[in-house]
Amino acid sequence: MFYQTKLRSITLIAALIFLACYASFGSYFAREIVVEIIILAILAISLDLCAGFGGMVSLCHGAMMGVAAYGFAIMSAKLGWPLFPSALIGLFAAVVFSGLVGWVTSRTNGIFFIMATLAFGQMAYTFFFKSRWLGGDDGFGGISRFDLSMIGLETNDSLVFTYIGLVILLLAYGLTAIVMRSGFGRTLSGIHVNEDRMKALGVNTAAHRAKAMAFSGFIAGLAGIIAAQHTLYISPELLIWTTSGEALIVVILGGLGTLVGPIIGAILLVLMKHEISNYTDYWHAFIGLVLIFTVLAGGRGVFGQIEYWFNKLTQKHQSTTKPHGDDHA
């Protein structure tokens, strides 16, 4: 179950400050990296909500993000709608898509759930890939960023955009944390731990899981809107299952079921990738080895491990949702 512990609050703030400093004082490319981290972190938070708390390891989170991005881009760039309503429609589309996937997959568990979400995600990917109106695999451009000039913000300035991204990351985290502390979030954890008993307590677990997916779709959708506005361009690449795979690596690397972990994981993965790719084209192998090592080291992830040591040290018995590797296949 989720608790916003002091350690988590401090880590969250430290991570945000680090990102803000990195973007402000680093080179131009540092901002690009920070935005990449923000997008990946929000997507990973959304996945952590499903996988870490609900036990639903989804491979369609990229698709959830992509549906929002496409929804936003289609409404604004193709149909000429104003930006904010377009973004809302994008988010709404992601919520509907994720809710539907959640609803039809709610009876499946473990590897079957993974495969079912893979199937729906890939169907969405194929849809956009084949859509010639939307440029197929080449995607389309002409997307603009929110006009915030009335509050004095120039979103086309990369630093301003990065700061806005950080604010949205904080909002995504805050919203997810609040929901995970609510009756809804705790019940989701309960379903993960013992679905049968939850049913016996009168909870419609299938509907609950579907709602959790829909909410997760909303958070993933935020990442999608930022991604579309960041590149001002959109292509089906966003939806492909490996995007979800990458988000999963981030969650595992940072710490499953911690919400802060995904942010740490995203920072580590993106920085690692950029550092290593400066020296070798074979950074995939490195990421693979890091993933293997993380799992072999106990699967708690970097933040999860720190939290584990911290809790041991302080001897304060705080119930934290530890990684559950025991989903029934």
Add this chain to the structure above:
Amino acid sequence: MVTTMLEVKSLSKDFGGLQVIHDLSLSVTPGERRVILGPNGAGKTTLFHLLAGTLKPSNGEIFLDGQPISTYDAVKRARLGIARSYQKNNLFETLTIRENLMLAAAAALGKSTHMFKDTSKHADIRQRIDEIAEQVFLEDQLDQTVATASYGNRRQLEVGLALATRPKLLLMDEPTSGVGPNMIDRFHRLLEQLPRDITVLIIEHDMDLAFGVADLITVLNFGEKVFEGTPTDTRGNATVRDIYLGTGGDHA
């Protein structure tokens, strides 16, 4: 006016030809404590599955408070007020006892779909947790993780989870299975202190407990009802002695 809380009419269940429950009828009045007795394999737990909705009957009807519920699934029946404690612990193992009760209380109070308010700060949920903890003697163990709690405490929590939903009808499947005499005493007290607006069906092997709390006793054998009567009548009945006490005398 409804005079029965639970009405079961010619209920049958077979698994691929094997009759587990056969033409069983029951009538339980509101507030009654009904004990179900029977040797292993008599179909007691299956009966609970049928009542709770985790199994579908092959035949027959079930009414709760006058309402036909046979077609409802477990979730819907739970919402109508049927709660169940399990013979084998079926708890939220990785969570604390408080969290377990919190989940049950949130579900019962309709708060499990609330998306924004922190459940641990809900006054009525906290009140419910405290009440139940007191009822099942777990006030001091609330922050212990279930996985590390003692077996007895887990049995208490098993009942606590069911009670936390404030059911109309409580199905208790061998609440004392595997616990020592001290603990049985506790359960005895617990049952006696339960408010009378809860109707209770208990499967119980401890005869002192069973006879002590029961208003009426129903005896099952091979899925059929073979006897029904007061504890005194049951004690004196030869058939019951034969089929139950004769074979199952070495009760836990």
Add this chain to the structure above:
Amino acid sequence: MKNIATKLALVTGLCLNLGFTMISTASAETKVGLLLPYTGTYASLGNAITEGFELAIEEAGRTEEFTIVIEDTEMKPPVGLAKARKLVYQDEVDVIAGVVSSGVLGAMRDFIHQSQVPLIVANAGNNLATGENCSPYIVRVSFSNGQINRPMGTWLSENGVKTIYTLAPDYAAGHQMIDAFTEAFTAAGGEVIGSEFTPFGQTKDFGPYLTNAQASGADGIFVFYAGGEAINFVKQYGSFNIKTPLYGSGFLTSPLYVEAEGDAAIGVRASLHYIPTLDTAENKAFIKAFQAKYNTMPSEYAVQGYDAALALMAAVDNGGVDRATLASQLPHVSYVGPRGPLEIDPATNNIVQNIYIYDTVMENGALTQKIIDTVPAVRDDVAGCQM
């Protein structure tokens, strides 16, 4: 990767540059960003283009004059754009060269146009990039999807092929290639009697499609496939012993893959903008130099990289010293390269070049290309391009 050492040296060089010689921007040096995929499906293309590019600079003895910054696009549009921004804002390059996938080009297009940094496209063939979405800052020295295939459509029809069945992967480039072919073929009097697009990246077995194509009774099958799909397609075509002749975009039997295709490639007739067996002095010299440096035959991709560098050097020679002057000089480049006479069409900024129609043949126990016809100076229409 063979040139990993070079890259490492470059990267370290770059770091030093950034650290200690930030003032060097005013010197005569030209800083060029090479934006290519070095990981993922198109890594081999990225490497080939880099090899060609570096060879041209070395050959000209102008390594001192050009600082090369290498960035990996991973074949992902967002990554490509991010790296392009980095090259422009952080490395402050004067010009960018590269871009393999049309998706990456599409993602970069608006940014390039707005930031007014010249881009020399060394592969991505999307028609729109020198058509509807053209830009004075985007010059293409590789090819356009239409350019490669239109000549083949006309040529086939003129050479007695009346009906054709087409196959291509179901993605944007596949559609552009086939559309261009169909248009030209139909205009010349031919008829496309069947057409299929195969799921891109998923299709492993072309048997069902080949059987379909054969059953259509067409005079020929025209296809566009590249990379691994090209190998699979040609080999499977061969194994089915299909009598209907196979024609295609030259990527189908590119020298890069023809060895893996084996005997099945013999007799496949295709059109391409560069053939290694071109009998010109420029090409022979190029091949000799390429083989000396890399110990392998150059592919059309290597030539595209080579020409990107030649075009850049020509623009510098004509007075290009910074972003603006390079951008204005690049569209006026013309020279004779390994693939023949080249010029940039200032109306579209796409290359004007010969398209070669060739057979793959077995000679002295090795597969090689035999040119059967040359369609000179193929120029794209100004399809909606307004500079």
Add this chain to the structure above:
Amino acid sequence: MDLSFWILQFLNAMQYSMLLFLLSIGLTVIFGLLHFVNLAHASLYMMGAYIGISVAAMTGSFWAAFFLAPMFVTLIGAVLYFTLIDRMRTAGPMNQVLVTFGLIFVFLDLVRMGWGDIALGLDGPASLSGTTRLLGVDYPAYRLFIIALGLGVMATMWLVLARTQIGAMIRASVENTNMAAALGINVSKLFFLVFCFGCALAGLAGVAAAPILSATTTMGITILIPTLIVVVIGGLGSLEGAIVGSVIIGFMETFGAVMIPSFSAVLTYALLAVVLIWRPQGLIPARG
């Protein structure tokens, strides 16, 4: 579209089904017995193809590659077993998926380092280079060989499982590992043997597919999804399920490509979704 057209397409479907079968049977047996979801199975398939190409290049013989490549792959599998698989057996499917997902990346780059980024081909044996007349159509002999190979492996496995002692042990262990151990079966040795056998089949599939499909660095990842779909549709861990699943996917992809090409890209995903909603445990779930 005459009869011979459909016969050709039927053979195409068979050929693809058998290739999927060779891959999925190894994956499913490993799952059925070890309860291990080995995503790296697809990487072993890729290793089979690349090693096969190298062996053929060195020896000049396809058959040498055909026999040696599976052995090398088995060796790789054995190393994996002792370094990772064995210790991950009780770690839960989630961790297994993650570790073997990591392995995919490692193998991807190993292949890029060893063989480069350019797609490679492997020539089939000269004796199977032409076409053979069968059921009134000319069909590539090598493809017939793949069909025969698949059917042969299927029949052999059937016989071994039904008739031999080791087959009985495997069946017993699949149904109930604890019971098997109680009966005195050396379960861990059996696990290792079965794992090696699964790896050998993956290598065999790789080298057998190489003459039809080229070897690329992404071949492992692209075959992984269809293989997983076969196994999940059939029922994880179920031998019959793997057979049924490969035949369904093989035929559906082939005839989908012929009859409704514009949907063929999503056909398998749609089928997977439908099966998982309708029968979440697959069509023929394993007992065990």
